[in-house]
């Protein structure tokens with residue numbers, strides 16, 4: 405009884421296309437794409453590609469009978485799709501098996517000629533094929549096949565095609581899917597024609613615009629096997645066609661992504677599932693990192709980095725940077741605390757909470773050490789110079805601060821960066837927040853280790869004002885935290901939906917740009 409199989413077991417009886425776009429290869433992909441379990445009994449082997457068919461080998465019909473017997477004697481078959489049948493002997497073998505098993509859903513695609521124009525059915529087998537039609541529930545000829553089955557000229561208008569479809573339906577007792585793929589013009593309609601419907605002849609039209617693509621190899625195979633699969637679930641041809649046609653449309657639209665062959669390429673059967681393709685460990689965060697290659701190259705080229713490295717960075721710039729870093733760390737600590745609150749495991753919860761704590765500790769340490777030694781030019785949020793202040797750093801303890809206490813105010817970059825992170829916190833998505841928080845670990849660690857490596861590799865050059873500061877960059881504990889932050893973000897990315905992954909990508913990129921601006925801010929605002 406159709407309409408009950410949750411994972412329909414669908415058997416394709418068809419020919420092989422080694423280029424993977426038509427025949428049983430297209431059928432198995434389409435069946436799987438529609439949520440079915442695909443099986444195949446091979447009628448013939450073709451040597452073909454997107455340009456054409458160069459050879460056909462038809463194994464003895466007894467071997468096809470053995471394949472059908474092997475499947476049918478063991479496995480319940482919810483639907484059958486029949487494609488290329490090669491010759492009259494093959495057709496008789498399939499007819500005998502259908503008569504013996506009487507499957508609930510039989511879709512017959514009367515394949516005669518490939519998209520390339522090559523024949524796939526012996527000319528003397530057309531009569532035998534007509535005899536098979538009465539055993540099908542749905543027949544899916546293209547326009548030349550429809551005409552050949554009726555012994556008439558090929559329809560050049562949709563009205564004639566519908567008329568031919570009606571007559572074929574009358575003659576065979578089957579429903580006919582009249583396909584407009586071969587019509588000239590910008591529309592590409594299909595219609596389900598059931599001349600024998602109990603309530604009178606029925607023509608259900610499904611309109612559609614033609615997609616401008618050369619990649620139509622195997623569209624007929626794909627549609628017929630997808631239809632068989634969905635029909636086994638719904639038991640309703642119209643509902644099934646609506647699903648299969650919408651899917652095929654997407655597969656045609658995405659076909660350009662495949663880049664298979666130089667002729668009529670295949671459709672992208674799994675276009676809809678691309679976003680849920682399982683990612684390898686590290687693959688997602690590697691791609692985020694790759695996205696930001698340009699931004700990172702720009703960071704490496706900033707005067708701030710070269711001047712810090714060479715010891716020529718103006719002290720006011722260094723002081724500005726440190727002050728802003730302390731302010732940033734305070735905001736960042738709150739953001740990491742939110743990541744901890746949203747974390748999906750205790751391990752991650754503890755990791756981000758520890759990160760939040762460390763930020764406050766580092767902020768306090770900055771005030772106790774560097775900032776107490778470097779007089780700071782404080783600025784308001786618009787980057788205007790404020791009266792000089794020298795923060796003592798005493799008794800701060802990470803308490804929230806407005807900037808009015810003499811620690812300096814967030815500069816425009818600091819403010820925008822922290823606002824961006826707070827917006828990511830407010831998104832409520834752990835994955836997006838982790839992606840937004842990650843560049844602060846990753847880019848800082850990379851910039852730091854490169855600086856440190858360059859510095860350590862040089863002979864002691866007398867007094868370098870920032871030597872001690874650069875020394876703090878090579879912190880193995882920070883590198884280890886960075887690796888964990890990457891791993892957690894990667895895992896969140898692998899679990900995420902396609903739109904959430906896109907939001908992660910945007911958040912990571914935006915934070916990376918803010919990292920660049922942050923290193924450049926002293927030059928612009930100090």
Ligand SMILES: Nc1ncnc2c1ncn2[C@@H]1O[C@H](COP(=O)(O)OP(=O)(O)OP(=O)(O)O)[C@@H](O)[C@H]1O
Nearest residue numbers: 519546583584585586592614615620622623624625
């Ligand atoms: N360029 C296109 N744009 C939109 N839909 C198309 C296009 N080409 C084919 N189709 C659709 O694909 C399905 C198959 O139609 P078509 O008439 O091309 O079958 P076919 O000739 O049997 O296919 P095959 O290429 O496998 O021999 C139909 O639903 C048709 O409307």
Ligand SMILES: Cc1ncc(CO)c(N)n1
Nearest residue numbers: 419420421426427488518
């Ligand atoms: C094997 C095989 N079956 C069907 C078609 C029709 O597209 C084809 N090209 N190859």
